[in-house]
Amino acid sequence: MLKKLPKENMGRSDLGWLESRFHFSFAEYYNPKNMNFGVLRVVNDDIIHPMSGFDTHRHRDMEIVSYVVSGEISHRDSMGNTETLKRGEVQYLSAGDGISHSEHNWHKSEDLRLLQIWILPPRQGLDRLYGSYRFKEKDRKNKLLNIVSSQGGGAKIKLYQDVNFYVSELDAAKILDFRVKDDRQIYFVQIEGSSSVNGIRLDYGDAMEIADEGLLQIEALTPSHFMLIEMPKEA
Template sequence: MLNVRKSNERGAASFGWLKSRHTFSFGHYYDPKHMGFGPLRVINEDNVAPGRGFDSHGHRDMEIISYVLDGALEHKDSMGNGSVLRYGDVQRMSAGSGVVHSEYNHSKTEGVHFLQIWIEPNTAGEAPGYEEKHFDAASKTGRLRLIASNDGREGSVSMRQDASIYAAILNGDDALTHQLAAGRQAYVHVIRGSITVNGVALNGGDALKVTEESQVSLEKADAAEVLVFDLPQ
């Protein structure tokens, strides 16, 4: 079964310094038909103005993954971590029993554009944790590169959920297939460009829920960058 989520159907928020699109219900945007997909709870596409950002705030029991698309994202947290993330960097923060962090646009002149992804953990009350790794464009070009998993395999960041996130950059004749095991489902989010997924044409910001299918097929790409989430049902 295939279910399309078009880019322009997402929730929207605009606060001057922040423009955001919400794939699932978040903040002031509420849609009972879009509360999440399996343990995948949030995909926010955020554009933050120069020198602005999210002041210190707390989280509990959530795996929070940031995927920077353009610009520089500055992170600080109550665990003592501090870094500046750029394109190719993937950050995982396990909120666990509680963590406080802030996120700012590191630049005073250019915007920062990133995805923030929340995945519900399979255990609660664990100690908070942090990890970041870099995946350059070459490592994602023409292939599905594992960037997050439950066990940190293949150099991915690890998270507390039986889920896997793959990133791919595809163009022209590139074609890939990802097999789905029994009891699994997939969510495909198109970051930019255009691509056909399981026969469905998608553009940047669009997404596809894939349930009761044996595979995810990616083809007919035009400067496409995508994320594929392999999730438990």
């Protein structure tokens, strides 16, 4: 099953300082038929304009990954962490019983674009986690880079949930294959450029739900930047 999700059909919001595309029901985009895909609850494609951002707010019992596409994100939280991350770098937290944090774009002229991804934890009340990793472009250039895994996985970033995040930047005409296990499903996000996934074209901002496919052939139709989120298959 390959279900293409055109960006034109997604939820949208423009608050002036923040422009968002919502892959799933979120904020003012309420759609009870589009609440999640397996353990994936939120994918927000956010553009934060200069000298603005999310002031201090609280999360609990959610695992959150922020993937920077362009610009710089400055983070501060109630655990004492402060840092600024750039393109291809990743921030994560497992909020447990509660973490307060803020996220801003303090650049005076450049927009910040990032994917904010929320994963449902395997249970409530888990210990809090926070961290980041500064991946390099060469790590994902013309190959799949596993940036997030479960605690038992091999990625630099480890969540509690049984998930794997992969990213890649493919040169035009390059092809990658990805084998999907029988008990797994995938959410594919076309971040930049265009790809063909098993013959179906995805352009900038599009997504795809994938289940019951043993092999994915991903071809870059243009220089292509994408993410795969692999997780247990829904019953």
